[in-house]
Amino acid sequence: MSTIPAGRQQHILLRIRREGTVTVSDLALELEVSELTIRRDLDQLASRGLVERTHGGATERRTLAVEPDYPQKAQEYPTEKAAIGSRVASMIEEGDTVYINSGSSTLAVIQALATEDKAITIVTNNADAFWACKESENIRLIFCGGVYRQRSHSVSGSLSALVINQINANKAVIGVDGFSPSAGLTTPILEEAETTRAMIEQTVGAVIVVAAANKIGVVSNYRTIGLEEVDVLVTDQEGGDIVSQMEIPAGLSILVATTTQ
Amino acid sequence: MSTIPAGRQQHILLRIRREGTVTVSDLALELEVSELTIRRDLDQLASRGLVERTHGGATERRTLAVEPDYPQKAQEYPTEKAAIGSRVASMIEEGDTVYINSGSSTLAVIQALATEDKAITIVTNNADAFWACKESENIRLIFCGGVYRQRSHSVSGSLSALVINQINANKAVIGVDGFSPSAGLTTPILEEAETTRAMIEQTVGAVIVVAAANKIGVVSNYRTIGLEEVDVLVTDQEGGDIVSQMEIPAGLSILVATTTQ
DNA sequence: CATGATACAATCAAAAACATTCAATTGTCA
DNA sequence: TGACAATTGAATGTTTTTGATTGTATCATG
Numbered sequence: 001m002s003t004i005p006a007g008r009q010q011h012i013l014l015r016i017r018r019e020g021t022v023t024v025s026d027l028a029l030e031l032e033v034s035e036l037t038i039r040r041d042l043d044q045l046a047s048r049g050l051v052e053r054t055h056g057g058a059t060e061r062r063t064l065a066v067e068p069d070y071p072q073k074a075q076e077y078p079t080e081k082a083a084i085g086s087r088v089a090s091m092i093e094e095g096d097t098v099y100i101n102s103g104s105s106t107l108a109v110i111q112a113l114a115t116e117d118k119a120i121t122i123v124t125n126n127a128d129a130f131w132a133c134k135e136s137e138n139i140r141l142i143f144c145g146g147v148y149r150q151r152s153h154s155v156s157g158s159l160s161a162l163v164i165n166q167i168n169a170n171k172a173v174i175g176v177d178g179f180s181p182s183a184g185l186t187t188p189i190l191e192e193a194e195t196t197r198a199m200i201e202q203t204v205g206a207v208i209v210v211a212a213a214n215k216i217g218v219v220s221n222y223r224t225i226g227l228e229e230v231d232v233l234v235t236d237q238e239g240g241d242i243v244s245q246m247e248i249p250a251g252l253s254i255l256v257a258t259t260t261q
Numbered sequence: 262m263s264t265i266p267a268g269r270q271q272h273i274l275l276r277i278r279r280e281g282t283v284t285v286s287d288l289a290l291e292l293e294v295s296e297l298t299i300r301r302d303l304d305q306l307a308s309r310g311l312v313e314r315t316h317g318g319a320t321e322r323r324t325l326a327v328e329p330d331y332p333q334k335a336q337e338y339p340t341e342k343a344a345i346g347s348r349v350a351s352m353i354e355e356g357d358t359v360y361i362n363s364g365s366s367t368l369a370v371i372q373a374l375a376t377e378d379k380a381i382t383i384v385t386n387n388a389d390a391f392w393a394c395k396e397s398e399n400i401r402l403i404f405c406g407g408v409y410r411q412r413s414h415s416v417s418g419s420l421s422a423l424v425i426n427q428i429n430a431n432k433a434v435i436g437v438d439g440f441s442p443s444a445g446l447t448t449p450i451l452e453e454a455e456t457t458r459a460m461i462e463q464t465v466g467a468v469i470v471v472a473a474a475n476k477i478g479v480v481s482n483y484r485t486i487g488l489e490e491v492d493v494l495v496t497d498q499e500g501g502d503i504v505s506q507m508e509i510p511a512g513l514s515i516l517v518a519t520t521t522q
Numbered sequence: 523c524a525t526g527a528t529a530c531a532a533t534c535a536a537a538a539a540c541a542t543t544c545a546a547t548t549g550t551c552a
Numbered sequence: 553t554g555a556c557a558a559t560t561g562a563a564t565g566t567t568t569t570t571g572a573t574t575g576t577a578t579c580a581t582g
Binding site for chain 1: 281282284315316317318319320339340388391394395401402403404405406407408409411414416420421423424427
């Protein structure tokens with residue numbers, strides 16, 4: 001047992017990390033010093049931001065002081081989107097390189113992939129992908145550069161295309177704001193449309209579109225691609241019903257993700 | 262048992278690596294020399310950056326050659342870093358385009374800029390910049406593309422350089438893991454060093470380095486640039502004391518950020 | 523809301539560790 | 553052998569750490 005401050009503090013840190021909290025009196029007994037000394041140790045550790053001081057002891061430091069709180073507003077239909085997400089995730093195999101653009105539906109795909117943690121490469125412009133993949137050891141995450149847009153939590157523009165043009169993927173997961181037989185895939189932001197189009201152009205395999213029911217039949221401002229270039233549409237139960245009454249290209253297959261699985 | 266200094270110091274290093282901390286008195290007994298000799302050994306090892314000196318002994322040095330475990334390191338010395346952050350932020354003016362690389366110190370700069378919310382453009386590879394700037398209406402945030410590294414919360418590599426080469430900035434805020442008169446600025450990750458160097462090459466104005474005291478005098482694995490290319494070093498009180506005893510280039514000015522403002 | 527118990531902050535004196543200086547020892551090279 | 557540098561340990565005063573003491577703040581009960 002070290003008798004110097006540094007050794008004591010290291011010991012305290014270990015205990016806090018293992019047990020979550022420690023008390024001054026326990027530590028004083030265990031380390032055979034006065035409680036006053038323990039208090040001074042804890043105060044020092046707290047001033048370095050390594051522990052959080054409490055009355056009578058200390059606790060583990062809460063993660064980051066400011067945690068990103070995006071997910072809330074993005075989750076409008078959480079169960080439906082999660083179902084779509086895991087349905088799409090099941091189509092991605094080990095070794096794949098996948099383009100995934102921005103949007104709450106595609107974020108659900110990233111989250112599903114993150115929990116499965118397969119050895120894949122994700123190329124995305126969705127800024128939320130960072131925290132979604134924070135515990136996925138096997139996922140290689142490549143981020144497009146570009147100008148950040150707060151509203152969509154994503155980057156886009158010519159700088160993004162610069163990066164995308166360097167990378168060929170064998171699958172693309174594309175979220176849209178409008179899915180229509182006549183207008184094709186559409187989004188309300190020009191740069192987003194350009195970035196999405198660049199992704200699809202660099203994809204040699206399946207182009208998978210994810211769209212919940214409230215996007216089906218909708219036409220937004222800017223067109224990315226037509227439905228002819230899409231291989232699969234993954235939607236929810238209600239979306240499937242709407243699509244079944246539409247005229248869609250022959251090569252486009254529809255997958256309905258059921259929430260009760 | 263070797264009786265020459267080198268052998269003793271080797272032995273000390275082994276013990277520190279195995280046990281985390283060592284005490285002067287233990288080592289003196291074990292190696293059968295006076296405590297004074299042990300202290301001299303530890304001081305030498307510390308000046309080479311191999312151990313961290315403490316009262317009564319020494320501890321493992323965490324900042325050298327080891328990729329930092331981000332969440333742990335992120336908020337060490339929060340007040341000092343916040344002081345450095347706001348000091349640097351005051352040097353950025355409306356209309357500036359600023360390169361900011363990754364690291365906990367530079368994140369503090371971004372946070373300070375985010376609260377001031379001036380009309381500036383930030384170009385960064387730090388993934389935490391997204392949530393840091395989430396309420397800053399006037400800041401234009403451009404993100405470098407590239408491969409994401411979880412440990413440092415940043416992207417780097419050739420894809421980042423691709424984006425950086427398109428953008429000229431008039432200021433650069435650079436965080437480092439090592440600041441040394443002889444070795445210059447150094448970091449433990451090759452790609453980070455390359456990305457940082459690319460940023461500096463694209464900067465026509467002031468290059469501002471931020472480094473807390475525990476980085477001063479430290480040499481890490483990969484060199485980014487020499488001190489001759491740095492215009493300003495912003496550090497904390499303790500760091501200022503250390504730098505004042507170093508030989509630094511004439512063109513490099515030192516700014517000390519005080520916490521008691 | 524009062525009250526005892528506990529934890530805390532502030533101050534001070536003793537002990538430990540430290541920096542500094544100087545002399546003694548060792549090893550090396552001319 | 554003798555000069556020289558490197559290394560080591562002793563002696564000095566200084567700084568840091570520690571625990572005792574005192575009074576104050578906070579907590580958990582009735």
